[in-house]
Amino acid sequence: MAFGAFQSTVAGGAQAAPVVQRRSPVALLLLLPGVLYLILFFLTPLLSLVLTSFQAPVPGGFAGDYQTAFQWQNYTVVVETYWSHISRSFIYALTATFFALIIGYPIAYVIGVKLRNYPLWQALALVLVIAPFFISFLLRTLAWKQIFADEGFLLGVLKTVQIIPAEAYFTGTPAAVIFGLTYNFIPFMTLPIYTSLERLDLRYVEAGGDLYANPITVFRTITIPLSIPGVLSGILLTFIPAAGDYINASRDFLGSTDTQMIGNVIEANFLVLQNFPQAAALSLLLMGAILILVSAYVKRSGTEDLL
Amino acid sequence: MAEASAPVRGFAEAGADLSLVGVSKRFPGFTAIDNLSLDIPAGSFFALLGPSGCGKTTTLRLVAGLEEPTEGSILIGGKDVTQTKSYQRPVNTVFQSYALFPHMTIAENVSFGLRRRRIANADQLAREALELVELAHVANRKPAQLSGGQQQRVALARAIVNRPALLLLDEPLGALDLKLRRQMQLELKDIQSEVGLTFLHVTHDQEEAMTMADTVAVMNQGRIEQMGQPEALYELPHTAFVATFLGQSNLFTGQVTSSSASTMTLEVAGVAMVVPLDRAQVHRGRVTAGVRPEKVTLHLAKPQGAGRTVIGPGRVIDASFSGVSTQYVVEVPGLGELTVFAQNTSLGDSARPGDEVYLSWSPDHAFGLIDHPGGGEGRFAADTDTGSLAVVERERLEAELEES
Numbered sequence: 062m063a064f065g066a067f068q069s070t071v072a073g074g075a076q077a078a079p080v081v082q083r084r085s086p087v088a089l090l091l092l093l094p095g096v097l098y099l100i101l102f103f104l105t106p107l108l109s110l111v112l113t114s115f116q117a118p119v120p121g122g123f124a125g126d127y128q129t130a131f132q133w134q135n136y137t138v139v140v141e142t143y144w145s146h147i148s149r150s151f152i153y154a155l156t157a158t159f160f161a162l163i164i165g166y167p168i169a170y171v172i173g174v175k176l177r178n179y180p181l182w183q184a185l186a187l188v189l190v191i192a193p194f195f196i197s198f199l200l201r202t203l204a205w206k207q208i209f210a211d212e213g214f215l216l217g218v219l220k221t222v223q224i225i226p227a228e229a230y231f232t233g234t235p236a237a238v239i240f241g242l243t244y245n246f247i248p249f250m251t252l253p254i255y256t257s258l259e260r261l262d263l264r265y266v267e268a269g270g271d272l273y274a275n276p277i278t279v280f281r282t283i284t285i286p287l288s289i290p291g292v293l294s295g296i297l298l299t300f301i302p303a304a305g306d307y308i309n310a311s312r313d314f315l316g317s318t319d320t321q322m323i324g325n326v327i328e329a330n331f332l333v334l335q336n337f338p339q340a341a342a343l344s345l346l347l348m349g350a351i352l353i354l355v356s357a358y359v360k361r362s363g364t365e366d367l368l
Numbered sequence: 369m370a371e372a373s374a375p376v377r378g379f380a381e382a383g384a385d386l387s388l389v390g391v392s393k394r395f396p397g398f399t400a401i402d403n404l405s406l407d408i409p410a411g412s413f414f415a416l417l418g419p420s421g422c423g424k425t426t427t428l429r430l431v432a433g434l435e436e437p438t439e440g441s442i443l444i445g446g447k448d449v450t451q452t453k454s455y456q457r458p459v460n461t462v463f464q465s466y467a468l469f470p471h472m473t474i475a476e477n478v479s480f481g482l483r484r485r486r487i488a489n490a491d492q493l494a495r496e497a498l499e500l501v502e503l504a505h506v507a508n509r510k511p512a513q514l515s516g517g518q519q520q521r522v523a524l525a526r527a528i529v530n531r532p533a534l535l536l537l538d539e540p541l542g543a544l545d546l547k548l549r550r551q552m553q554l555e556l557k558d559i560q561s562e563v564g565l566t567f568l569h570v571t572h573d574q575e576e577a578m579t580m581a582d583t584v585a586v587m588n589q590g591r592i593e594q595m596g597q598p599e600a601l602y603e604l605p606h607t608a609f610v611a612t613f614l615g616q617s618n619l620f621t622g623q624v625t626s627s628s629a630s631t632m633t634l635e636v637a638g639v640a641m642v643v644p645l646d647r648a649q650v651h652r653g654r655v656t657a658g659v660r661p662e663k664v665t666l667h668l669a670k671p672q673g674a675g676r677t678v679i680g681p682g683r684v685i686d687a688s689f690s691g692v693s694t695q696y697v698v699e700v701p702g703l704g705e706l707t708v709f710a711q712n713t714s715l716g717d718s719a720r721p722g723d724e725v726y727l728s729w730s731p732d733h734a735f736g737l738i739d740h741p742g743g744g745e746g747r748f749a750a751d752t753d754t755g756s757l758a759v760v761e762r763e764r765l766e767a768e769l770e771e772s
Contacts, residue, residue, distance in 0.1 A: 268467035272481035
């Protein structure tokens with residue numbers, strides 16, 4: 062939804078610009094800070110990233126020395142080298158988005174519809190959804206690492222009572238990474254859906270019941286379709302950052318070397334290996350892939366029809 | 369068109385009787401409906417008429433299954449449906465807000481109920497229903513693209529396409545302008561006689577109720593005051609509420625001084641008023657009698673006609689001309705203000721404000737009421753449950769907060 066708003070602003074602005082220009086220079090002046098901000102902090106780094114992605118090593122230079130070039134092979138090399146990381150990122154992000162939706166939708170439904178007549182409980186439940194934001198998500202993810210540690214409370218107890226074998230572990234597995242992603246993004250999924258459901262006119266639900274639809278059918282044919290704008294925003298707000306996440310999958314948190322996502326690779330290339338061109342090429346590929354996926358998704362869901 | 373193929377499609381073959389038996393509905397702090405019993409015969413057009421807050425919409429929601437009664441039972445076609453959910457009842461509602469599903473096209477809205485009951489050729493039937501309300505050309509649009517009047521007709525099509533045994537109408541014409549409302553009233557009436565359904569129509573518009581319904585029940589404070597054919601209700605109201613809510617009435621309260629075999633005489637501020645016994649609900653003691661404004665004749669000189677109830681002189685304090693008739697307000701000492709409707713049939717002098725006039729009417733048009741004006745307050749027993757008191761108190765405080 063935020064996406065659509067951005068697009069429409071750009072389109073509207075382009076059409077309206079000449080008219081505004083003729084009528085009042087003040088409007089342009091007011092636009093200036095925003096435009097400058099975008100040029101300075103969005104376009105410039107993006108351009109720099111594009112240039113970096115084509116750089117080639119300086120012959121005989123130290124590690125980290127690169128010069129301007131047009132080495133497009135950087136892209137083919139990273140795709141070949143890191144293909145498994147790219148596909149793993151999207152699979153993890155998709156799975157986490159799916160679980161966040163399965164968990165977030167009922168929460169949003171209870172808060173937005175069932176608690177409507179109990180404002181106090183509704184406010185309390187909303188606070189509980191937002192409360193995790195008061196603690197840094199790094200700390201919260203570390204806390205999960207402690208909870209899931211091999212000799213930690215949870216696995217320790219399960220091992221003692223021999224429900225799981227003594228050599229079992231959870232941290233470092235794909236499941237742990239997906240768990241971390243799901244956990245961290247549940248609020249981003251829940252809040253937009255809540256906003257949609259909170260505005261749901263219950264008279265439609267009553268009308269559905271009046272027209273012979275049982276509660277399950279009403280939910281399927283009326284409640285869910287009317288909450289699609291929120292579901293769409295929630296999926297975008299979860300999937301985009303999850304695909305680029307490099308905290309949950311990191312060895313220092315819930316992941317291992319086998320669970321590295323594309324974000325970890327980019328981080329390592331930029332900060333450890335100092336292979337700036339490859340890191341830049343990967344970043345741009347990730348950006349492009351997400352952009353294509355998301356616009357295809359938004360187009361197919363047809364948000365403009367729903368709003 | 370429904371009759372021939374109805375059993376095959378699984379539709380109701382005809383309208384069904386509706387019975388409410390001792391139904392009460394209490395919300396925290398107030399009683400919406402108090403021990404209501406009602407029988408609506410199959411195939412009739414029944415109107416529940418009353419001011420807002422009288423419990424008529426709650427009654428409709430109880431029948432639709434959107435609320436559960438606190439006490440009593442509801443029977444549709446002789447079957448007790450009190451414990452069933454709304455989707456299990458052979459009832460459809462045209463909602464006041466229309467409640468058309470915004471994410472579906474008009475055709476999808478209309479065929480929604482048919483699909484839920486897995487009725488074959490739902491699309492065909494939906495199109496026929498849309499043709500009936502002359503909206504087949506908008507079948508592929510979304511509700512937001514339609515005008516209020518069109519939406520109302522779609523809501524109607526969406527309900528009647530299911531051929532429910534009982535169709536509930538919740539002030540469905542409220543949002544329409546006068547011309548469209550008249551047109552829809554006639555259409556509704558046509559549809560009702562054509563398909564033979566039982567209609568339960570809830571409205572606060574007395575004219576709408578009287579023009580459309582076979583039977584009108586006037587509801588006030590959770591109770592039915594009087595029920596009958598529109599003409600009977602208008603000509604012979606039983607209570608002060610009906611006399612004043614359904615049209616206007618001039619009411620007088622006095623002591624019965626004498627009575628004969630067929631009439632009784634009331635003494636009101638020194639004036640003798642004759643009321644036929646068969647038009648009076650109470651025959652002795654203090655009685656309120658009344659007469660409709662259009663039954664009263666205005667005289668510029670004291671009339672000599674025998675056998676008429678004559679009062680006056682009074683003074684015209686207001687005259688408002690409305691084309692076919694003129695409404696006069698006449699102040700009569702001891703009796704208060706009386707309203708008179710006079711047809712504008714003569715070209716001669718008419719009364720002007722300030723003129724001294726006499727009023728007369730035939731005793732046959734007078735009626736005697738069972739109660740007195742201003743009665744009906746405190747009908748419900750005080751609800752002193754602590755929970756209810758708390759709710760009432762909180763509402764009072766909230767109202768106070770909003771004011772300040």
